Structures are given as C-alpha cells and as structure tokens.
Amino acid sequence: VFMLIFALFGCSSSTEQTATTEKKITVVTDAAFAPFEYMDKGEIVGFDVDLLKAVMKEAGLAYELKNIGWDPLFAAIQGKTADMAVSGITINDDRKQTYDFSIPYFESTHMILVKEGSSIKSAKDLQGKVVGVQNGTTGQEAVEKILGKENKNIKKFENTVVAIMDLLNGGVEAVVTDNAVANEYVKNNPDAKIVAFEDPEHFESEFYGFMFPKGSELKQKVDEALKKVIENGTYAEIYKKWFGT
Ligand code: ARG
Structure with missing residues (x-):
C-alpha cells in the first residue's frame, strides 16, 4: 500500500513539475526573409529557425514559433504577448531603448x-x-x-x-x-x-540578435545556450547548411 501511495504521489508531483517547466515560450517572426525565415510547404524554415531550434534544445526550453509579420512582431514583444522574436533583427541603439537583445549571432550589411x-x-x-x-x-x-x-x-x-x-x-x-x-x-x-x-x-556592417521584452529573464538563458551552440560547432553546421561554407 505504501509503495502504491508513493508511486501515485511521485507520479502526480512529477506531472505538475513538467506542466510548470514546460510552459511554451512564444517566439515570433516575419517569415518572408529567406534564407533566414520563410515559408516552405506550410512550414517556417531557414537559418534562424534552425539556430533557434538548436538554442532552445540546448537551453531545454519548449517553444512555439509563430509567423506574425514584421511590424506586429515589435508590437508583440513590446506588449509582451510574445516572449522572443527571431527574424534577422539588427541590434541597434534605437531598438535597445525599447527591447533587450541576445548576444549577436550574424553579421550583415x-x-x-x-x-x-x-x-x-x-x-x-x-x-x-x-x-x-x-x-x-x-x-x-x-x-x-x-x-x-x-x-x-x-x-x-x-x-x-x-x-x-x-x-x-x-x-x-x-x-x-x-x-x-x-x-x-x-x-x-x-x-x-x-x-x-x-x-x-x-x-x-550590423549584427543580428534575438529580441526580448525589456527586462526579460529569458535573455540570459538564451545567451548561455547560444554561446554553447556557437562553441560546440552546431552554429557552424547550421551556417554551412544555409550558406555552404
Ligand atoms: N536586419 C533588418 C532589420 O533588422 C531587416 C530584418 C527583416 N527581417 C525580416 N524577417 N523581415 O531591420
């Protein structure tokens, strides 16, 4: 009887834990920007999409990626209806006043x-x-x-x-x-x-970063995971897949 109660208890408490830790993070994008993010057969694909996947896996975070468009993406982050935006977004001083950014992940001009x-x-x-x-x-x-x-x-x-x-x-x-x-x-x-x-x-030249609402707690976790993904060669693999070198 004890074992049964223990098992039930253990079971229910672990379900609760997964329920809280698996709160899905909402990531928004404008998927009309190949090769970073674009629609292919109804799916959002691209360099950013693969990088996001690798980073979130490394961070152990569940997420959902939504294609909402460019202007709405900024509104969603500012209004905190989304947790993160990944969309080839350039880090600049102007945007830094309103949003937080990850470490840079791509150089552009x-x-x-x-x-x-x-x-x-x-x-x-x-x-x-x-x-x-x-x-x-x-x-x-x-x-x-x-x-x-x-x-x-x-x-x-x-x-x-x-x-x-x-x-x-x-x-x-x-x-x-x-x-x-x-x-x-x-x-x-x-x-x-x-x-x-x-x-x-x-x-x-400018640099892309993942964008967050100001004061987001997610930023640090994402930065750590992004650093690892860059260091462990995963970034290079994704880069090679999309840019060939
Ligand atoms: N890097 C440019 C910027 O941040 C353009 C990004 C546009 N991205 C997109 N997914 N449409 O302003």
Whole structure:
C-alpha cells in the first residue's frame, strides 16, 4: 500500500513539475526573409529557425514559433504577448531603448537590388530614383540617410518579398535589403534578371540578435545556450547548411 501511495504521489508531483517547466515560450517572426525565415510547404524554415531550434534544445526550453509579420512582431514583444522574436533583427541603439537583445549571432550589411542593365551602380545613384524598402527596417534607415528622411521616393513595403515583386514589376527602380537576403534572391531567381551589389562606403556592417521584452529573464538563458551552440560547432553546421561554407 505504501509503495502504491508513493508511486501515485511521485507520479502526480512529477506531472505538475513538467506542466510548470514546460510552459511554451512564444517566439515570433516575419517569415518572408529567406534564407533566414520563410515559408516552405506550410512550414517556417531557414537559418534562424534552425539556430533557434538548436538554442532552445540546448537551453531545454519548449517553444512555439509563430509567423506574425514584421511590424506586429515589435508590437508583440513590446506588449509582451510574445516572449522572443527571431527574424534577422539588427541590434541597434534605437531598438535597445525599447527591447533587450541576445548576444549577436550574424553579421550583415545592406545591398542594392536592381534590374540587369540599370543605371544605378552605387548608393549615390539612388538619388532621384524610386527605392523600395521593407517598412521599419535598417534598410529603410540606410536609404533615408542617402535620400533624406521625408523623401517621397522611398516606397515602404510590409515585407521584403513584396518589395522585390515591385522591383520586378517596375514600381521601384531599386530595393535595399540585407546582403544575405539579396544574394539568396539572385541565386534562386536566375531568370528574374536582377543583380545585387554592395556599397561599403554607404552601408555599414550590423549584427543580428534575438529580441526580448525589456527586462526579460529569458535573455540570459538564451545567451548561455547560444554561446554553447556557437562553441560546440552546431552554429557552424547550421551556417554551412544555409550558406555552404
Ligand atoms: N536586419 C533588418 C532589420 O533588422 C531587416 C530584418 C527583416 N527581417 C525580416 N524577417 N523581415 O531591420
């Protein structure tokens, strides 16, 4: 009888424990940013998605990844309806006032996408041209620095995919986006006749981080796990899978 009671007790208490420790963490993203996060056959995939998986496994945390879009993602973190955002998000001073960030995990810069044969050969050539950016990104800021903040020629799109579509359709003459995303588009769409180029004179290097609500307790756990994933070679494996080197 004692053994039975013990077993029952042990059982129920351990279930309770799992129930509390397994509270799923809500992670949000804008899955229109290949190769970092994009939809493939109804699933969110990409470099960020694999890295997130490895980090959460290392940290022993259960999570759910939701594709809610770029602008809503910031609102969700600020309003604390989500615990974490993973979306190729650049760490910068402006955002640091409102959000917390993990340690950096990826270096990036901007690139200009144009149609083959375009007269735009450098960032300076964007002067007087209609330029597409994803709204609220560092790409938008980079273009504003060149063309001026209130410039009506800067066309802001909800996501990077629709910005590039508009370039194909002739609505904009250039799109400025993150270099890995620009390169991925060119590589995957050889028939689109789109070229991408850098302009180190105008575009600075920046770093991606996972984003949290200010004061989040999750940050430290994620940072520790991210460090391990970088040190133990898992990061390099994921990098190789998506970038080939
Ligand atoms: N790195 C840029 C930024 O933080 C663009 C990120 C856009 N990411 C996305 N999943 N759409 O502003």
